[in-house]
Amino acid sequence: MKSKIIITGGTGYIGSHTAVEFINEGLEVVIVDNLSNSDISVLDRIQSITDVAPTFENIDLTDRVKTTSFFERHKDASGVINFAAFKAVGESVQLPLQYYHNNLNILLNVMDCMDRFEIRNLIFSSSATVYGLPDSFPLTENSKTKKPTSPYGNTKKIGEEVIEDFSKVAKNFKAISLRYFNPIGAHSSGDLGETPTGVPNNLMPFITQTALGKREELKIFGKDYDTIDGTAIRDYIHVVDLAKAHVMAFQRLMKNEAKENFEIFNIGTGIGYSVLDVIASFEKTTKQKLNYSFVDRRSGDVPVLYASTAKAKKELGWNPKLTLDDMTKSSWEWEVKKNIL
Ligand code: UFG
Numbered sequence: 001m002k003s004k005i006i007i008t009g010g011t012g013y014i015g016s017h018t019a020v021e022f023i024n025e026g027l028e029v030v031i032v033d034n035l036s037n038s039d040i041s042v043l044d045r046i047q048s049i050t051d052v053a054p055t056f057e058n059i060d061l062t063d064r065v066k067t068t069s070f071f072e073r074h075k076d077a078s079g080v081i082n083f084a085a086f087k088a089v090g091e092s093v094q095l096p097l098q099y100y101h102n103n104l105n106i107l108l109n110v111m112d113c114m115d116r117f118e119i120r121n122l123i124f125s126s127s128a129t130v131y132g133l134p135d136s137f138p139l140t141e142n143s144k145t146k147k148p149t150s151p152y153g154n155t156k157k158i159g160e161e162v163i164e165d166f167s168k169v170a171k172n173f174k175a176i177s178l179r180y181f182n183p184i185g186a187h188s189s190g191d192l193g194e195t196p197t198g199v200p201n202n203l204m205p206f207i208t209q210t211a212l213g214k215r216e217e218l219k220i221f222g223k224d225y226d227t228i229d230g231t232a233i234r235d236y237i238h239v240v241d242l243a244k245a246h247v248m249a250f251q252r253l254m255k256n257e258a259k260e261n262f263e264i265f266n267i268g269t270g271i272g273y274s275v276l277d278v279i280a281s282f283e284k285t286t287k288q289k290l291n292y293s294f295v296d297r298r299s300g301d302v303p304v305l306y307a308s309t310a311k312a313k314k315e316l317g318w319n320p321k322l323t324l325d326d327m328t329k330s331s332w333e334w335e336v337k338k339n340i341l
Helices: 013-024 041-050 064-073 089-094 096-116 151-169 203-211 239-254 275-286 310-316 324-340
Strands: 004-008 028-033 055-058 079-082 121-127 174-180 182-184 218-221 236-238 262-267 292-295
Touching (some): 013 028, 013 079, 013 239, 064 096, 151 262, 174 239, 182 203, 182 324, 203 275, 203 324, 275 324
Parallel strands (some): 004 028, 174 262
């Protein structure tokens, strides 16, 4: 029988790409999502890529009763990949209680149900934001975590602590937290990608929407950082490589290869690129000319953030294969295709 996996938030940007990779590996995927920040059409897109229609249930996982009955129906699952969460950094500063309520209650309900129905394996969607304003680079999993600069980030940090504490006492329970750096890019089919609601906060969708004429110009936040060209540096990771990391982490748990009940892995490329590097790559791969200007730094932004990915490479056998050019090109192809069709 096929192994069954539950993907919460599986119609979202990273969740949908991860669903594709699990289906490609032959697993039975059950997606649970309340579509609060995604569209039902993503299910058809997953099917058109994989030829498989994943099971889907529309449930708000903050609802304890509905979550419990969902898990009762799927108690034969071998694991959970938990993506379901609010994720807008700026919005979380304005609406802290909503963020703590949503992100933490989802995690607690999911873990309660995993405990109750004896589902042993959890992959948690975390973020490099748990490192706060770092002291030194590259960031390893042993680098000190600090209070993140936003409530969103803090829900990830607290989430990891909840999982760690539970993993110390729960019998047979194992979890892996993946700390994402900056996921960008889209599926090579052009059928899956990021669809931010409203004005994008993140760099890549702002670039593609500007090139398409939906936005007048990109505003680059800060040109006076102590970096090679004055713009901030991030570790951009292709969403398909990131999705594959979830499959490898899950396989590690299933094969009982984990060295501890709770493990953490950085998921980035280990290479830092500046905002101007990303724009140069975008203009090269797409032959588009981007309108941009410089404005003041955005509050809460750190100057530099990049990972050491040595642990993920060694322990998970995971190696990101796609380049910055693959990321900018696929982001553009997705933007164009979704606006034409
Ligand atoms: N940037 C601009 N103009 C824009 C948008 C972004 O210049 O319109 C710059 C930012 O200042 C930053 C870089 O582009 O230097 C990347 O910004 P993003 O908003 O795309 O990403 P962040 O690094 O700010 O945030 C990401 C994730 C968050 C996570 C955070 C910390 O999106 O979920 O990393 O790890 F919390």
